[in-house]
Amino acid sequence: MRSAERRATLADVAARAGVSKSLVSLVMRDEPGAGVATRRRILEAADELGYHPDSRARLLRSGRSRLLGVVFGIQHDFHGDLVTDLYTAARETGYEVALSAVTPGRDEREATAGLLQDRCEALILLGPQEPTASLARLATRLPVVVLARSVRDPAVDVVRTADAEGLRQAVDHLVRLGHRAIVHIDGGRAPGAAERRRGYRDAMRSHGLDGYARIIPGGLTEEEGAAAARVLLDDVPTAVTVFNDRCATGVLDVLARHGRAVPGDVSVVGYDDSRLARLAHVDLTTVAQDAVTMTRLAVGRAIDRIEGAAVARREVVVPPRLVVRGTTAPPLH
Amino acid sequence: MRSAERRATLADVAARAGVSKSLVSLVMRDEPGAGVATRRRILEAADELGYHPDSRARLLRSGRSRLLGVVFGIQHDFHGDLVTDLYTAARETGYEVALSAVTPGRDEREATAGLLQDRCEALILLGPQEPTASLARLATRLPVVVLARSVRDPAVDVVRTADAEGLRQAVDHLVRLGHRAIVHIDGGRAPGAAERRRGYRDAMRSHGLDGYARIIPGGLTEEEGAAAARVLLDDVPTAVTVFNDRCATGVLDVLARHGRAVPGDVSVVGYDDSRLARLAHVDLTTVAQDAVTMTRLAVGRAIDRIEGAAVARREVVVPPRLVVRGTTAPPLH
DNA sequence: TTGAAAGCGCTAACAT
């Protein structure tokens, strides 16, 4: 039942209203420069024909797409949270979000290429794994804002959480509860992992707990969290800080299966405050990244670059905030 | 440090390679009709200039977008799996996937509207919640393929799993192991829930276990699974079939926390065979939806409709397959 | 206030 007729074009409207295309163009864009009567006649004609401007042609001619390309990992819950907030942040800006997913069968290069082809005017990359050099090269072509990862290159903008500070807050919280044997399950080479490790080490040292500091190789998946937890079972600490919530989920699961009560026997702190952590039955104490602020900053920064506004700092660091929930408690002695 | 130079166009590549625009156009689209050497030279020139075709101009000229719009829920792991396979399925077809996410702040209507504005030629909707009437109306404007939900309307194509059959397989498996007290935690009003309930009831009946049949209200989130599991704790069956893997995860979690061993005390079967189920530490027995086949069919169907090919059946039902993993075992007596 | 004409970057039909 699809209507077979061609869509109306600007020329059709012009013909029907008995004016030139330019006039119609003006009126459709609400620009001044057309007589009141003419304007009315044109709007009428457009309405009668059910005319809607073709945005592609419009963009082609004006040389702009008003598109913000977003590359995200479809497997990452926290990226889902960020995407959610990016849509919101872009809503009133006059720019639109174009999504491109990284999947097990589609790497970042491919995801990025698609967006480039759509002539996005800037790219927002969520925790990209590509080497700095690639990102820098990309940034020679269009503004690039990296979210939730640190990149030391003058060409790319960065909006990230003060990750070291986040781990410090986690450790402080645990120490305040009375913990000393606090382990960190890290994120390996994942974005942010190095800084979180550093934050953990510094915090332990500043509490005079160097002797207890212990880092277990983890990762960013449940899988890797579970494996790390199994290592832990031989020599259980009273508290664990984990690279992210997803990984912490794996840790919690293994602990539960081996009869270790959380937080009774072991306290656990995650990172991200992703959807996972907020689930009532998980109720994970975690370091919240301020997704709303970060995405707003990222969108704002991207647009500033597009429009050539002066930008003060390449890197914006957003403070994290510890969210205390049910997986932390004083150690039993 | 962004190079101030204009973005490379097809004409630039042509100039650099010393050939005409048409030749470049051919080569970029991988069409036959260019010599091997020329082709190489053109590709080189394109690479050196960092050339990417402008999809808007392409669309404008050819009157087509070759875009397949995909609407998915960013919170649903299984949708993530489907999106992954959709990219793969579309890879060699000459069509591209355009993603639009449903988030807590962005409903299906909005997600769909974005895709329409992008002039997608067909829509693939993953488990849409919109009423049939809305979907039917949409289908008057362009081909619509609904994935993983049943829709009884002659205007929309459907590719889905034989959900009743899936639950039958789950129950059969459990009965074969010796279970009788088998409970179903359902999906409420979620897509597929009604049919899975029916499959469960029929299977129980066919085994003469009507007396044991019991359905607990669940849902499609971990949250709802956890709540349902808590209800179960008062009167624990020996086995549970759950609406989907995500919900089953909540069930497993609550059982573990209350000291119920899986599969020792209770066997659990999920649905979807999503990433969650395959995690080594979860190792969930589940009913696999054949995502690869379903996505291939959905893409094929969408393209058939676009290109006006004859389509035999509106609805394609793909058989499910029980994947036995570690959460099911004979009951202890 | 209005219109004519020249493209934006590309593809397609038609040469050669």
Next chain:
DNA sequence: ATGTTAGCGCTTTCAA
């Protein structure tokens, strides 16, 4: 195998 030409639907000079 390669080049020429004419637009797609719109915006944007520039003239009238």
